Amino acid sequence: CSDFLDESDPSNLTPDSFYTTAKQAESAIAAVYADARFVGNGAGIFSSNWQLLEAPTGTSTTQTAQNSDLNNLYSLSYDANTLHVRNWWRGVYKVIANANLVLENVPDIDMDEGQKNQILGEARFLRAWAYFYAVRLWGDVPLITLPQSATSEDFFPSRSPLKAVYDQIVADLTAAESAGLSWTDESGRVSQSAVKSLLAKVYLTMAGNPLNETARYADAASKAKEVIDNAGPIDLFDTYGEIHDESLGNTVEHIFSLQYNDEVAGNPMGNMFPNFQPVTYRGPSGTGSTVPEIEFYNSFEAGDQRTVDREGWFYTSYYTNGDGELFDLGAPYIFKHFNVTANGTQGVPGTAKDNLNMPIIRFAEVLLIYAEASNEATGPTQDAVDALTRIRDRAQLTTPTLGEFTQESLREAVWKERWHELCYEQITWFDMVRLRKVLNSETGGFDDFVGHINLSSDQALQEKHLLFPLPEQEMINNPSLTPQNPGYN
Amino acid sequence: SVSDASGALPGANVLVKGTTNGTQTDFDGNYTLDNVDSNATLVFSYIGYKTLEIPLNGRTVVNAQLEEDASELEEVVLIGYGSQRKSDLTGAVGQVDADQLQERPATSLNQALSGKIAGVQVNTNSGRPGGKSNIRVRGFSSINSSNNPLYVIDGVQLPQGNQANFSSAIDYLNPNDVVSIEVLKDASSTAIYGARGANGVILVTTKRGRAGQGRVTYDVEYSVNQFGPNRAKVLNAEQYAMIEQLSWENTQKFDPEGWAAGNYAQYEPRLKRANPNVAYLFDSDGKAIYDTDWSKEVVQHKLSQNHQLGFSGGNERTTYAVSLGIRDAQGLLKNTYLKRYSGRFSIDDQIKTWLKIGGSLSYNNQTENLADTNDQVPRRMVEDYPFYPGPLHTGGPLEGLYANNRDYPYAEGTRNSVNWLENNEYILNTQTTTGSFYTNLNLTKELEMRTVIGANVLTQENNEFRNSVLDNNAVARAQASNEKQTFWSIENYLTYNKEINENNSFTALLGVSWQQSNQFFVNADSRNFPTDYFKYNNLGAGSDNIAVQSFADREALNSYFGRLNYNLYGKYLFTVTGRADGSSKFGDNNKFSFFPSAAVAWRISDEDFLVDNTLISNLKLRTSYGVTGNSEIPPYSSLSLLSSNYAAIWNESRVGGTGLNRLANPDLKWEKTAQYDIGFELGLFDNRISMEADYYYRKTTDMLLDAPVPQSSGYATIRRNVGSMQNQGVELGLSTKNIVTADLSWNTTFNISMNRNKVLSLATPSDIFGVGGPGITNETSIIRVGEPVGAFWGLTRLGTWGTDEAAEAAKFVSYRNGLTILPGDIKYKDFNGDYIINDEDRSIIGNGYPTAWGTLTNYVSYKNLDFTLELQYSWGNDVMDMNLHSSEDRQALANSYTTVLDAWTPDNQDTMIAQVRDTRAGYVTNVDSHWVKDGSFVRGRNIMLGYTFGQNLIERMHLNKLRLYASAQNFFLLVDDELLGDPEVTPIRGGESNNVFSQGMKWHEYPKSTTFVLGLQVGL
Structure with missing residues (x-):
């Protein structure tokens, strides 16, 4: 039995046995969409990746100190090991790699050209979307546009100038514009x-x-x-x-x-629920790890519909367990991502499936x-x-x-x-960086980014905060990835 | 003829001294020898008996009666693919015999083995029936692949695998079927198992029949459990009310703005207690009416029983054994149990003088309900509110419903522990069928060919059901999975025994082996049933069919092995071993590898200058060196694979996606462990005192590692052979016969083991995180070069900030919700002095590995009474108590440990525990040095008193044995005052594979019990 020690995996495919039909092309692009949900994935206890872009803005604060990485984001004392920073790096580059697989392999598939172009257009959009995050978070980042193996020449890439990354983003999006979508x-x-x-x-x-x-x-x-x-x-x-x-x-x-769909993955904004208050069918279950900073809430103009309880972006009262008696929450919470259908509303129990x-x-x-x-x-x-x-x-x-x-x-x-x-x-964090301005909730005017005090932690933004640190582990595993962004050594 | 005390001895060796002229006795113990000089001397020998020399002195008929050799030196010890007299061993082999196995009741083989052999560390980390044990032979050899030893049952290897469902294949063997266990520790003895030997090899021998009188045995045991020693204390209702009030009041200090804005008004205990759902629990003064000890609510004191029935017998040609067992083990926690029905049949037949065949077939059916697959029960029983009347409301609008913490305003939204025990099932139905068949062919007197065919089929159903009362939306969920593992092996080997002359003999072994293992898994998950009636028995009735999965895999191993044992002058012993292994799991470029070893032993006590020494009765020095391997990685690890488990959502439906998964590595090969061992065995005063000691040094290289790669590639890791790790240690076993008289005997055994683990190199200079820990905080453990694998990682807690340090505290960038650090907050060591507490201030703060561990056992017998006392100890192991995160660091969301009574107050500033406050006002919790406690312990493992009825009585009852015994297990525990709970733990949460390096990490385990046993052994 000479093939006794040969192996082939009955439950997984190898790249050379794939990418041959239109159906497989659809499956390949579906993987890129699936990966894009990393933004909503968890980042340790009581936290989600998206909080990287909320906590440092000063527009929100937290009701729990459970997650020290999140604490460090709020107090602007994050570093190159902060979990959220590592997760974003991992997340954007995995989207990019799966998009690269599509862009490399789908063109050779014998299939309807219109469908093929659309799939390539989607892949270009999603790759651009991911690089756009990368370049705004870290500045100069490795620019990889081909699938990699352990023997690839640029397996240990250095940082490409951000101009080159933006050029790639614009090129991808321009190509996607004419993909027949x-x-x-x-x-x-x-x-x-x-x-x-x-x-x-x-x-x-x-x-x-x-x-x-x-x-x-x-x-x-x-x-x-x-x-x-x-x-x-x-x-x-x-x-x-x-x-x-x-x-x-x-x-x-x-x-x-x-x-998002409960069948695969439910809405990922649950950390905006108040801390252990019974605002949903779950009863007292929220974490409150992203709640409005009160001064920011107060900075809306009088009469702004966006501050109307349970109609605008906020709620200060809700129905017990989603559908019961109205009760006062004592403070405003974020209503913007609150799914009334799933969580319940007066007299109507929630469906318990958050498809928002x-x-x-x-x-x-x-x-x-x-x-x-x-x-x-x-x-x-x-x-x-x-x-x-x-x-x-x-x-x-x-x-x-x-x-x-x-x-x-x-x-x-x-x-x-x-x-x-x-x-x-x-969105706000990237506005702060791009403008180098921050809304001062107390004056209603705009402060310079550097020196602005985040009311959520009384900490001042510094020059270094314009970029996040490169993940330390990544720099160790890739000696070509230097230098670290200023201020993080 | 040749006989022993009980009659004819077939198969005994008779040799004319100084010649090769010899024979064996026949079935009736008779023998004939021709061509014998009338002045010659005959040498009679038989394994397990003292060798007897009788000069002929002209006689033609010589009858010899051989004496059984009580000396353990003459004991036969199994080694891989053969056996040897203990005195001829060149390697480090630990042995546990049937008597020792019977000392204490055990549900699993690992439990039976615990503490018996130096160098073998068995930690039972869960108190549920069947336990959840970690077994390590001489420390860790691997980071990414299994650290479990290889089990070989009657010559058939078990699949090593991981611990699916918190158990490994060995846990399904009935320990009552076992007569002896050998643990192969050094490379000389394990190298014959080549690529599977690096973690040690455990050889298990099950019961066989013996020629002669038929035997019937019946062993029965009844036991009950109660809470084990050193349970952590929680607040009672009055204490809780005090802490809750104080927490609320202190909020004003910790969040003055929020307090002023009225954010906390609603949390005032007085208002919470007025809530209509819970108002009935308090009197008009707001004082709690009830005071419930939840530890009493969750336990059951059910009787467990174990019945084992055995039949054995046979004649000179054919022997057989049958055993039947029923075990009904009721756990300490309500509704948890393990029920096992087992049957085993073995037969051996000397079908021709030159051919012996035999085999065994066993079947086990085991059903368990596990309560510790998550932390719900053990955690909730700590955190359930003491002011509740018990599991059910006895008044108010919720009367008759479960009294859950979530019914109390602003509590954490949990359900009570009893509710979980009664409404959550995690049933494991495991059936194992193990069979083996062998033929022994004596090709010549010296050459034997043995063929062993083995098969093992494991089918495991895992049925889970969560009643709708445990769901926030009253939705029941059920899941059913089925896993089937099929394993077969064929091994064929030749053994050549040659006595060249009186001074030179050797045994040569040459063999070949094929093994294959297939696995198929299917799982379905369904929710939202119209009724709770179906449980997992009608998944199609659920409205939401959440997930369906299946996978299949196969692995195969083809090996060639050989060994040469050479015995010179009966004093100088040499062993050379080699095995070439080929595995399907490795890269195309590296399918095969070779594992050699060599060993030398010198029986100094047989040298002329010692042979008549009255002090030294045995002295042996031995040393070995060899290489073994570890191949326990998942199949297909060397291939470049795509994953088809991506799920996109288009049009509100799941769309399967296929994307990147794994980087190829065609160069993937075995992990290798080179081991050096030097040992000596010493017997004094006719072996009244015997001692065995070993030093070893093991170095694992080409470590199989999911090595990090630049994630810019889209991949996180590649499976590679990089990195190395060492273990070195000393192990010592001491056995003394303190008193040996006709009526009274007293024996003591003591063992101590010390192992030091150190990571020598990793794939890249980067540390490895993400190992260990229950996943409730940031990183808890680290793998770092120069440190023990999986060391604890965290901040250093200096204490709490004092009132006079307010200004200094306020300089810190907030590490609690962005609020100013105040007196009463936890004070951390700021390593780099930047007034920021972050990753820069984390360091290694401990590890779960003991400096030394072992057992001390005393056996005393006086006339018909026997007494056993077994103490287990461990010294220098740390425990990281992550329970402090929720039960000490935060208050008022749930109940707390009584340690919060020592929290900071203006009058009690010299404390490690932060001032209590409502958590929403910013509390501090981090993995830190205060969570790390000294986990050294002495445990009363077993105390047993037995009475064997006298010969007169039992003969009248037509019995040949009747023994009654009573025992208490885990009956005391000596630990540091600071340690809350049991020191032998690993967390369930976080998953089994993640917990390989979590020994000593505490996160709400199934509590251990003290078990009282009453047993009866009957033989006829």
């Missing part, structure tokens, strides 16, 4: 409007710190305008409740979201990108003020007219609107 996609897959919206956001970011390619403002404005002008079914929801209504996922305002998606780009952000970018490119225009007004109208706030704005005042108005409209969606 549908304008919107209710199934939760990448659509053409998602590609253009992300590209607008990338341009806006390139225009700011650290690249400061101010010419990109015009690109951002025109890309956002493409979405606004060709909106089709895309629009703002009328009410804030619809934004976190699980039955409205991937429609109207939701341009791109990470997909995690929004990545809402149309509201596209409007604000347009307003900001066009103001920077050309100064205030009616279109820019209109875009801002649409956001504020929904909040039932009045907006100054075009004539009342200077470029300066419109700029700050849009920034502030971003803080209030996009809070707790893992």
Whole structure:
């Protein structure tokens, strides 16, 4: 029996026996989507990866000190070993690697060309989406665009200049624009409007710190305008409740979201529930590890619908065990990701299945990108003020007219609107870095990033916080990955 | 003819001294020898008997009666693929015989083995029936592959594997079927098992029949459990009320802004107690009416029983043995049990003078309900509220329903321990069928060929059910899985025994082996049933069919092995061993590897200058060196694989995805352990005092490691042979016969083992985290070069900040919810002086490995009475008590340990324990040095008193043996005052594989019991 010691795994495939049919191409791109959910994965007890982008903003605080990594994020004392930092590195590069597998292997499959192009377009979008996080978190990062094996030449890559990474992101998104993707996609897959919206956001970011390619403002404005002008079914929801209504996922305002379904993975924002208060069918079960910083809550204008209890972004009372008597919570909590269908509402028990998606780009952000970018490119225009007004109208706030704005005042108005409209969606931190400005909740004005005191911990932001440290273990395992970002040695 | 005390002795050797002329006695003990000089001397020998020399002096008929040799030196010891007299051993082999195995009742073989052999560490880490034991022979040899020894039952190897479902294959063997156990420790003895020998080899011999009178035995045992010693104390209702009140009041200090904003008003105990659900529990002064000790609620005091029936007999040609067993072990915790039905049949037949055949077939059916597959029960029984009336509400709107902590306002949303015990099932139904068949062919008088065919089929159902009362949405969940492991082996070997002349003899062995193991697993998970009636018996009735999985794998091993034992002058002993192993699991470039060993022993006491020495009756020096391997990694580890277990969500449905999984490594090969051993055996005063001591040094190289790779590749690790680790140690066994008289005898055995583990190199300079720990905090353990594998990792707690240190404390960047550090908060050592407490301030703070461990056993017999006292000890092992995280560091969410009564107050500032406060006002909890306690202990393992009825009485009853005994196990524990609970622990939470390096890490284990046993042994 000469083959007695040969082995082949009956439960797993090898790469050379795969990538031959259209069905396999679909399976390959599905893996990239699956990986993208890393953002919602756990980061130790009572914590999730997304908290990396919330805790340092100062807009939230915690009711539990259980997770010391999370504590260190809140108090801006995180380091190169902090679990969240390591998880993000692992997460983005795994998405990239699976996207690289698709981009390398799918072109050779004999299949319908239209379907093939769409799959390649989705892979390019998701790779760009992942690199966009990497480059904003760490600056110069390894740029890998081919599948790797242990013998690959760049298995131990050094850091590529962030300009090169941005070029790759723009190249991928530009290619994805013409991949034949549908304008919107209710199934939760990448659509053409998602590609253009992300590209607008990338341009806006390139225009700011650290690249400061101010010419990109015009690109951002025109890309956002493409979405606004060709909106089709895309629009703002009328009410804030619809934004976190699980039955409205991937429609109207939701341009791109990470997909969640209880059958595979339920909504990952559970750490926003108050600490052991019975606001859901689970009874007293929340962790409260991301709750609003009270001054930030107070910084919303009087009458802002977004602060209305159980209608806007916050709730200060809820129904016992989801569907019972209304009770006072004593403080505001985040309602933005609260799934009423799953958790229950007055007299209606929850379904216990939290199928709510995690929004990545809402149309509201596209409007604000347009307003900001066009103001920077050309100064205030009616279109820019209109875009801002649409956001504020929904909040039932009045907006100054075009004539009342200077470029300066419109700029700050849009920034502030971003803080209030996009809070707790893992966007604010990148605004802080790109603008090097932070909303001062007490004055309502903007502080410089360096020196701003986060009220959640009374700690000041420093120059080094503009980038996160490279994970220490990764630097040890890859000697070419040097130097560490300044301030973290 | 040749006989012994009980009659004819077939198969005894008769040799004309100084010649090769010899024969064996026939079935009636008769023999004939031709061509014998009338002045010659005949040498009669038989294994287990004293050799007898009788000069002929012209006689033609010589009858010899051989005396059984009580001396253990003449005992036959099993070695791999053969046996040897103990005195001829060149390697380090520990032995446990039937008498020792019977000293204390045991549910599993590992428990029976515990403490019996120096160098073998058995920790029973769970108190459930059947336990959950960790066994290590001479420390750790591996980081990523198994550290479990290889078990060989009657010559058939068991699959090594991991501990699926908290047990390994050996746990399903009925320990009552075992007559002896040999543990092969050094490379000389394990190298014959080559690639599977690196963690030591345990040879198990089961009962066989003997020629002569038929025997019937019946052993019965009844036992009851109660809580074992040193249980951690929790607050009673009055103490809890005091701590709860203080916690709330202190909130004003720890979060003054929140207090001023009224955030804590609702948490005032007075208001909480007024909640309609719980109001009935308090009198008009708010004082608790009830005071429940939950440890009394969770236990059952059920009678356990064990019945073992045996039949054996045979004639000169054929012998057989049958054993039947029923064991019903009731756990300390309600509804936990282990029931085992076992049967075993063996037969041996000398079918021709030159051919012996035989075999055995055994079947075990075991059913268990485990309560410690998660921490719910053991944790909840600590944290359940003492002011509850017990498991059920006795008043208020929830009357008759389970009284769960979650019914009390703002408590952690948990359910009580009894509720879990009554409504959560984790049933394991395991059936094992083990069979073996052998033929022994005597090709010539000196050459024997043995063929052994073995098979082992293990089928394990795992049925889980969680009643809807345990679910937040009243949804029941059920899961059923089935695993089937099929193993077979064929081994064929030749043994050549040659006595060249009086001074030169050798035994040569040459063999070949094939083994294969297949595994198939299927699992289905379903929820949301219309009724709780179905449990796991109708998964299709669930509305949500959550998951379906299956997998299959196969592994195969093909080996060639040989050994040469050479005996010169009966004093100089040499052994050379080699095995070539080929495994399917390794890379195409490295399927085969060779494992050699060599050993020398010198029986100094047989030298002329010592042979008549009255003091020294035995002295042997031996040394060995060899290489063994470890191949226990999952199959297919060398291949580049994709995973098809990705799940995307499109259109609100699961869509399977296929993506990257594992990096290929065609160069993957065995992990190798080179071991050097030097030992001596000493017997004094006719072996009244005997001693065996070994020093060993083991170095594992080419360690199989999931070595970290740059994660920029998308992969986290590659399975590689990198890194090395060493273990060195000393083991000593001492046995004394203190009193030997007709009526009174007193024997003492003592053993001590010391092992030092150190990681020598890793794949990269980076430390390895993510090992050990229950996953409730950040990292607890580290694998670092120069340190013992899996050392404890954390901050250093200096104490608490005093009132006079307020200014210094306030300089620290907050390590509690962003709030200012205050007097009464935990004070950590800030290693780099940056006023930030983060990873830079973590260091190695202990490890779970003892400096020394062992047992001391005394046996006393006086006339018909026998008495045994066995003490187990361990010294220098640390315990990391992670329970302090929830039961000491935080208050008012659940009940706490009484240690919080010593928390910081303005009047009690010299304490390690932070001032109590509502957790929402910012508390501090970190893995730190205060959680690490000295886990040294002395345990009263067994105390037993037996009475054997006198010959007169039992003969009248037509019996040949009747013994009654009573025993208490785990009857005392001596530990450091600071240690709460039992020191022998590993956490269940975090998964079995993650817990390989968690010895001594405490996270709510199934409590150990003190067990009282009454037993009767009948023989006829």
